[in-house]
Amino acid sequence: MQEEYDALVVGAGMSGMALAFRLALFGKKVALLESHSIPGGLNSYYSRENYSLDVGLHALTNFVTRDAKKADQPLFKMLKQMRWRYDDLKLIPQVKSKIIYPDKTLTFTNHIEDLKNEIKNKFPEEYNNFERLLKFIEHFDELDLTLTHQSAKNVLQEFFSNTQLIDMLLCPLLVYGSAWERDMDLAQFVIMFKSIFLQGFMRPHGGVRTLINKLMEDLKKVGVHLFFKSKVDELYKDDNHWMIKKGEKIFKAKQVYSTIGAPETFKLIKEAKETHQRGPLSFVEALFVLDKRPKEFGEETTIAFFNKSSKFAYERPQTLVHSDFAVLCFSNNFAEDDLEFPLVRVTLLANFEKWKSLSRSDYKSEKKKIETLAFDLLCQFSPGFKAAQIKFSDVFTPLTVQKFTRREGGAIYGSTDKLRDGKTAYKNLYIAGTDQGFLGVIGSLLSGISMANKYGLINDTNTETRI
Amino acid sequence: METTQGLDVRQIVMDIIADIALDQDLSAVDDNKPLREQLELDSMDFLDIVMELKKRHQVEVPQADFPRLATLKSCVEYLTPKFA
Numbered sequence: 001m002q003e004e005y006d007a008l009v010v011g012a013g014m015s016g017m018a019l020a021f022r023l024a025l026f027g028k029k030v031a032l033l034e035s036h037s038i039p040g041g042l043n044s045y046y047s048r049e050n051y052s053l054d055v056g057l058h059a060l061t062n063f064v065t066r067d068a069k070k071a072d073q074p075l076f077k078m079l080k081q082m083r084w085r086y087d088d089l090k091l092i093p094q095v096k097s098k099i100i101y102p103d104k105t106l107t108f109t110n111h112i113e114d115l116k117n118e119i120k121n122k123f124p125e126e127y128n129n130f131e132r133l134l135k136f137i138e139h140f141d142e143l144d145l146t147l148t149h150q151s152a153k154n155v156l157q158e159f160f161s162n163t164q165l166i167d168m169l170l171c172p173l174l175v176y177g178s179a180w181e182r183d184m185d186l187a188q189f190v191i192m193f194k195s196i197f198l199q200g201f202m203r204p205h206g207g208v209r210t211l212i213n214k215l216m217e218d219l220k221k222v223g224v225h226l227f228f229k230s231k232v233d234e235l236y237k238d239d240n241h242w243m244i245k246k247g248e249k250i251f252k253a254k255q256v257y258s259t260i261g262a263p264e265t266f267k268l269i270k271e272a273k274e275t276h277q278r279g280p281l282s283f284v285e286a287l288f289v290l291d292k293r294p295k296e297f298g299e300e301t302t303i304a305f306f307n308k309s310s311k312f313a314y315e316r317p318q319t320l321v322h323s324d325f326a327v328l329c330f331s332n333n334f335a336e337d338d339l340e341f342p343l344v345r346v347t348l349l350a351n352f353e354k355w356k357s358l359s360r361s362d363y364k365s366e367k368k369k370i371e372t373l374a375f376d377l378l379c380q381f382s383p384g385f386k387a388a389q390i391k392f393s394d395v396f397t398p399l400t401v402q403k404f405t406r407r408e409g410g411a412i413y414g415s416t417d418k419l420r421d422g423k424t425a426y427k428n429l430y431i432a433g434t435d436q437g438f439l440g441v442i443g444s445l446l447s448g449i450s451m452a453n454k455y456g457l458i459n460d461t462n463t464e465t466r467i
Numbered sequence: 468m469e470t471t472q473g474l475d476v477r478q479i480v481m482d483i484i485a486d487i488a489l490d491q492d493l494s495a496v497d498d499n500k501p502l503r504e505q506l507e508l509d510s511m512d513f514l515d516i517v518m519e520l521k522k523r524h525q526v527e528v529p530q531a532d533f534p535r536l537a538t539l540k541s542c543v544e545y546l547t548p549k550f551a
Contacts (some may be wrong), residue, residue, distance in 0.1 A: 026518050066490070070507040080512055085489045455509065457518060 002250040003030045005225070007456060008242065010232055012258035013041020014441050015433030017215040017446030018082065020256050023089040023456045025083075027358050031251050032224050033244065035231035035406055041259070042405050042412055042434070043441055049392055051289055051341060053375070053406075058303060058329040058345060061176070061195035062442040063093050063110050063202035074195065074442050081449045088214055090205035092334040094302035097201060099168045100381070106168055109154040110200025118214055123165050125363030133159045135318035137198075142190040145421045150187035167312050171305050174314040175327055177439035179279040179413040181315040187420075191439055201302060203331070205338045207316045211441070231406075235268040235429075257451060259433035262415045263408055265424075274425040276435070279411030280316045282398035284350040286374035289392040290342040290385075294330045306381050307446070314349070320366060322349035327376045341391070346374035351442060352398040352409040358433050413439075422451045430455050476550055480542045483519040487512055499541040526550065 005028075009020045012034035020032040038044060043056040057254065062075045066086045068078040079086060096114075099106045104122055108115040112134070120127045136159070141147075156166045170184070173192035178184040184192070204210040219226060227246075234245040244251040258265040262276040294300070308324040328348040332339050348370070358366060371393055379385045398410030407414065418437035422430045430451055438447035477498070484492055484506065491506050502508055513533060520526040526549045528536065535545040 070508060076507075077509065077511060079490070080487055081515070083489065149482055244503065449511075453514065458514070 005031045005253040007255040008251050008253045009257045012039040012442035015448035016259040018445040019432050019452045021218055022449055022452035025223045030224045033227045033230045037229050043208050045209055057208045059201040059203055061440045063200040078442055078445050091202045092336045094201035095300050095333050097303040099171050099305045112198055126160050126162050126165050129159045137190055140190045142187045147187045150186040152184045152186045171312055179416050203334050228443045255428045257430045257432050262431050262435040275418045276415045278408040279414050282350050282352045282410035283347050285347045285396045286371050287345045287394050288390050291389040293332050293342040299382045301337055302333045317351050320354045350398050354396050355399050370395050476547050477542045483516050487515050501537050
């Protein structure tokens with residue numbers, strides 16, 4: 001059975017959904033194929049024991065208030081391109097977040113002045129340099145798709161002499177988006193710096209479901225053909241068309257946009273001209289439903305980057321997990337607590353191969369150990385948790401991530417080779433999403449939007465633009 | 468296509484902008500001032516205006532003519548003959 005479309009979009013994550021929406025909004029016949037039974041990709045959800053739980057999402061970045069100046073704000077760009085109102089996502093800003101090192105803590109909020117004051121107090125000799133960095137970032141055009149790779153760390157060393165400050169500033173940016181170990185690309189650093197430190201953290205009221213439901217509603221409205229549980233078997237070219245084979249079914253189109261990752265995409269092509277390195281980094285996450293909300297015992301932090309050793313190493317651990325660094329996310333601690341129950345997530349860097357090599361029984365017992373380790377880290381950060389009872393808990397390993405997202409090696413930030421302009425060695429095969437290099441949920445939506453505009457829509461108007 | 472007066476072309480453009488920038492208050496738009504500044508529109512938004520003109524009214528705006536969409540007044544001047 002064969003059906004022809006204008007475009008095929010592989011992967012119903014954030015970028016795939018936005019991409020399919022934009023193409024269909026302007027009259028294209030689009031099929032969106034997703035291997036999983038529900039949409040969301042790296043940011044999805046599940047229910048267990050009557051608890052509705054988000055996976056992946058700690059917080060959205062790019063928060064700005066409704067009255068903020070709109071030009072150049074990714075959030076507003078995304079909203080307009082998706083034809084959404086600011087209120088559609090019912091965004092709730094964070095309270096405050098912390099970067100914790102053994103001897104120093106930097107607290108930041110959605111107001112850059114708070115971080116400036118922290119640096120003035122804790123790294124007074126670097127304060128002027130920080131101001132210089134802010135100017136540099138303000139004038140940097142991180143959306144220029146022609147930029148080539150440059151090390152963010154090298155650039156930061158030109159601004160600061162204190163390496164700990166460099167590490168502390170890089171920490172949340174690496175953790176929330178870097179596919180590279182220890183360092184990140186300068187353009188990605190600027191994107192992340194703006195989205196986290198200059199804009200800020202937020203969550204949609206109701207979590208990721210609010211966002212996904214809105215996307216699904218809109219996809220249906222513009223007539224995108226949705227196919228769930230539809231893992232692509234093979235991608236091949238036939239004359240001027242791309243063909244996607246899925247069991248007995250063949251989908252045919254001039255263009256294919258793949259959001260499932262570059263290495264994962266090229267693996268679908270027999271004797272591919274191009275291969276891509278899969279990312280080295282994966283994570284384990286323990287989540288705990290508790291009987292007390294954190295603020296009941298005075299814990300108001302939204303997200304803590306909790307580092308127990310003096311050197312933070314954002315790298316693949318040699319053991320199952322990195323046990324002296326954790327990201328603690330207190331989902332109840334946004335400006336409004338919209339959750340029905342107290343929920344805390346503890347995320348640790350993990351080694352996919354080590355997890356994969358475990359026997360079934362060892363895998364189970366190691367998962368149990370992670371739960372103990374994660375809760376222990378939580379209590380070290382905030383001793384009040386010692387009095388809390390765990391009502392429900394779950395642990396995701398890199399294998400869980402790989403199983404549900406199909407990212408090879410559970411590498412949630414994708415390949416270390418980003419395709420900034422979305423082009424591949426093949427005509428009419430484009431990469432969007434994580435491996436195109438825009439980061440975070442808002443970034444992924446914008447990635448889908450900009451790839452749809454650039455390769456699917458602009459030709460129709462004989463013009464060129466960039467986001 | 469039926470004859471469209473200047474006022475109607477203005478309304479056509481306003482309707483499109485209202486569907487793109489849903490949070491913008493359009494009641495105080497000055498026809499002589501650039502839309503970009505008044506309504507904080509960017510190049511992606513102008514592309515959408517052009518694509519909506521094509522989708523809704525089969526009116527084509529080549530890239531070279533984009534600057535002619537700068538203000539509401541210039542939109543009306545430029546687009547009215549295309550609707551005739």
